[in-house]
Amino acid sequence: MTGPYGLTVNGHRHEIADGWVGESLLFVLRERLGLPGSKNACEEGECGSCTVRLDDQLVCSCLVLAAAAADRSVTTVEGLSASHEADGLLSDVQQAFVDAGAVQCGFCTPGLLMAVDDLLNHYPDPDDLTVREAISGNLCRCTGYGRILDAVDRAASARREAQT
Amino acid sequence: MGRQHGGVTVTIARTLNAACEALAADPEALVLAGGTDLMVEINRGGRTVDDVVVIDRVPELQGWHREGDMLRLGATLTYAEMADPAFASLVPALAQAARTVGSPQIRAAGTIGGNLATASPAGDTLPVLAALDAEVEIRSHQGHRTVPLDEFVIGVKANALAPGELIAAIRVPVLDGPQEFLKVGPRNAMVISVASMALVVDRVGRTVRVGLGSVAPVPLRAIEAEVMIAARLDWAGGRSPTIHDVERFAELVADATRPIDDHRGSADYRRRSIEVLARRALIRAFGEPTP
Numbered sequence: 325m326t327g328p329y330g331l332t333v334n335g336h337r338h339e340i341a342d343g344w345v346g347e348s349l350l351f352v353l354r355e356r357l358g359l360p361g362s363k364n365a366c367e368e369g370e371c372g373s374c375t376v377r378l379d380d381q382l383v384c385s386c387l388v389l390a391a392a393a394a395d396r397s398v399t400t401v402e403g404l405s406a407s408h409e410a411d412g413l414l415s416d417v418q419q420a421f422v423d424a425g426a427v428q429c430g431f432c433t434p435g436l437l438m439a440v441d442d443l444l445n446h447y448p449d450p451d452d453l454t455v456r457e458a459i460s461g462n463l464c465r466c467t468g469y470g471r472i473l474d475a476v477d478r479a480a481s482a483r484r485e486a487q488t
Numbered sequence: 489m490g491r492q493h494g495g496v497t498v499t500i501a502r503t504l505n506a507a508c509e510a511l512a513a514d515p516e517a518l519v520l521a522g523g524t525d526l527m528v529e530i531n532r533g534g535r536t537v538d539d540v541v542v543i544d545r546v547p548e549l550q551g552w553h554r555e556g557d558m559l560r561l562g563a564t565l566t567y568a569e570m571a572d573p574a575f576a577s578l579v580p581a582l583a584q585a586a587r588t589v590g591s592p593q594i595r596a597a598g599t600i601g602g603n604l605a606t607a608s609p610a611g612d613t614l615p616v617l618a619a620l621d622a623e624v625e626i627r628s629h630q631g632h633r634t635v636p637l638d639e640f641v642i643g644v645k646a647n648a649l650a651p652g653e654l655i656a657a658i659r660v661p662v663l664d665g666p667q668e669f670l671k672v673g674p675r676n677a678m679v680i681s682v683a684s685m686a687l688v689v690d691r692v693g694r695t696v697r698v699g700l701g702s703v704a705p706v707p708l709r710a711i712e713a714e715v716m717i718a719a720r721l722d723w724a725g726g727r728s729p730t731i732h733d734v735e736r737f738a739e740l741v742a743d744a745t746r747p748i749d750d751h752r753g754s755a756d757y758r759r760r761s762i763e764v765l766a767r768r769a770l771i772r773a774f775g776e777p778t779p
Binding site for chain 1: 498520524540544591593
């Protein structure tokens with residue numbers, strides 16, 4: 325059992341009490357905070373489906389000891405569209421994935437959305453190698469990645485247009 | 489101090505002294521940096537968690553800086569930070585090794601101190617640190633001591649830390665000369681090495697140093713190969729080594745391995761891989777061989 329500690333998730337402060345000390349951040353997000361967007365698959369950092377932003381770093385939430393992340397700030401896939409919540413819109417990256425048909429079974433999608441959002445925050449106009457490297461930690465077993473790469477192009481264009 | 493978690497304490501240290509004090513009070517506590525090794529074990533249920541001292545917010549353990557001809561690498565320096573161009577220009581082989589670790593998500597969290605403390609035979613920075621004759625700076629409440637790499641990694645996942653101690657930093661030299669890190673695995677990304685090798689050249693000291701990974705319980709050096717090639721190189725003129733010298737070097741490097749058969753590869757495959765890597769590394773460092 326763990327004592328109370330605070331986590332800021334998608335801008336909201338949460339107190340976590342009565343957890344088990346070995347709990348991962350992924351477990352806390354899904355099972356304690358009701359945020360099932362981050363997916364649980366390999367639990368060893370291979371698949372990337374649990375990817376979140378911890379402060380300013382993209383990490384696998386399954387490999388973060390939740391109690392060790394006390395008082396840090398987490399952004400999950402649920403937080404990506406937060407600024408559009410009122411008007412029911414998706415974020416630019418989410419919309420690009422829909423438009424490109426880059427979602428099949430959908431299990432890898434939340435992690436890929438986080439990885440691509442982070443990529444475009446750092447590289448507004450990434451070349452192909454940079455894109456492939458940025459999503460190398462996110463496994464998709466359905467699409468063959470073609471439409472995902474197409475979605476990254478669309479998202480990058482949309483974001484650049486929005487900023488000009 | 490840390491928060492009590494039903495008999496288990498998680499201490500998030502904010503200074504090196506605080507981390508050492510927490511470990512002095514509780515010498516068996518787990519030291520947690522990036523978590524990328526430890527959490528895999530916990531998630532599998534292979535490890536029970538007791539008290540934890542979290543060191544990823546200790547400023548003294550972060551980043552790197554130059555001290556004369558040496559670099560001091562903080563224990564929580566991440567793989568992503570080691571891949572940075574400014575760092576890569578000073579210790580290219582370490583940057584190359586860091587780039588081959590896991591995914592961007594893993595490289596953002598995993599640390600050099602964690603790689604060393606875990607002391608896996610497949611740890612990607614270990615052959616490079618062996619080739620660089622790295623020194624490990626260990627801290628505890630009592631003080632500090634410095635241990636050479638070959639005395640720090642003492643077996644499969646075994647290190648020389650005593651209870652109450654932690655890795656504070658790793659010191660490596662800045663050398664004048666080419667460096668290479670090469671590794672073999674089933675694919676190009678996110679792979680645990682089946683065999684790995686670092687080649688480091690010191691033009692001033694006229695030495696070639698070879699570190700080997702995944703081919704023994706601990707990182708190895710290939711001393712015979714190092715001595716042989718250093719004696720044959722044209723240090724002043726810069727002429728490439730001969731085909732004969734390259735072949736002999738590769739053979740001697742392979743002879744230095746002590747590989748085993750396991751689920752990632754056979755001993756024969758590992759030995760053969762190292763022979764190929766040794767040849768490749770030498771040619772990359774000194775150019776195509778002369779007849």
